[in-house]
Amino acid sequence: MPELPEVETVVRGLHPLLRGRIIWSAQVYWAGTVADLPAPDFEERIAGQQIKEIGRRGKYIVLDLSNDSLLIHLKMTGRLYIAGAGQDSGEDRWMRVVFALDNGKELRFSDLRKFGRVYLTSTPGKYLDKLGPEPLYDSFTPEVFCERLAGRAGQIKPLLMNQAIVAGIGNIYADEALWYAGIDPRRKADTLTQEEQDTLYRSVRKVLSDGIEREGASVNWYRKPDGSTGSAQEYFKAYGQSDKPCPRCGTPIRKIRLAQRGTHFCPLCQQ
DNA sequence: CGGACAACCTGGCGGC
DNA sequence: TGCCGCCAGGTTGTCC
Secondary structure (H helix, E strand, C coil), X not given: CCCHHHHHHHHHHHHHHHCCCEXXXXXXXXXXXXXXXXXXXXXXXXXXXXEEXXXXXXXXXXXXXXXXEXXXXXXXXXXXXXXXXXXXXXXXXXXXXXXXXXXXXXXXXXXXXXCCEEXXXXXXXXXXXXXXXXXXXXXXXXXXXXXXXXXXXXXXXXHHHCCCCCCCCCHHHHHHHHHHHCCCCXXXXXXXXXXXXXXXXXXXXXXXXXXXXXXXXXXXXXXXXXXXXXXHHHHCCCCCCCCCEXXXXXXXXXXXXECCEEEEECCXXXX
């Protein structure tokens, strides 16, 4: 579930706690969580590196270390938080990797479904360069959005979720953006008018920036680093609203499967 | 290019 | 109460 607003909230929460800290050691509890590297190599290589900066690219959390980058992808059920060394935080049941810091605290990564990944690499571009533009940057203009969609014949919702087209949008915010734009998620991208593309562009930016303001959507598993919930889910118009009246026209919200994903939309005012 | 689908995983829930 | 099967969804990879 963590999409751009949730990942951004995690980064903002951790930034003041992690910046400048040194990772004394790491302990891997589930080897599969470490991508492209044997767990012992990961533990040995990260020890002693300082966290220079912490940021986000798409849905990746990016830690710039002394010699490497540490990329963390939460996938569906990953959680990242700080706890005192040896202290039970109540979140630790699915702990996969723990980083011991130089201030007696630990950065912990827990992940029920084990889909999440950590990448320790000197060439982060290998993972990040394939991502499309950041949708909230000033450089992401309506023209850029149109260019990214140009020549695409597929359905608009899977395209919105394609990280190579635009980075950071997942199932929840795709449904919400399409509701605001009044566009049927099954519409083929190449049938959208200029006006519809512009409306969708504004809707994407709105739902993502509103999501950040509300500190993410806590559906099922997502939590802020301090363990509390975000509030974006209280404002959903379409996602998870099956059979409830559309807030715009009162027609019951319908749920279908589209590209193997649960998809919620208003059959009347999303055309 | 696109669409379908499997794989990776575990827990919650509805149905029986 | 317990068992079964479905659903949740980010990403990669395979196949047609």
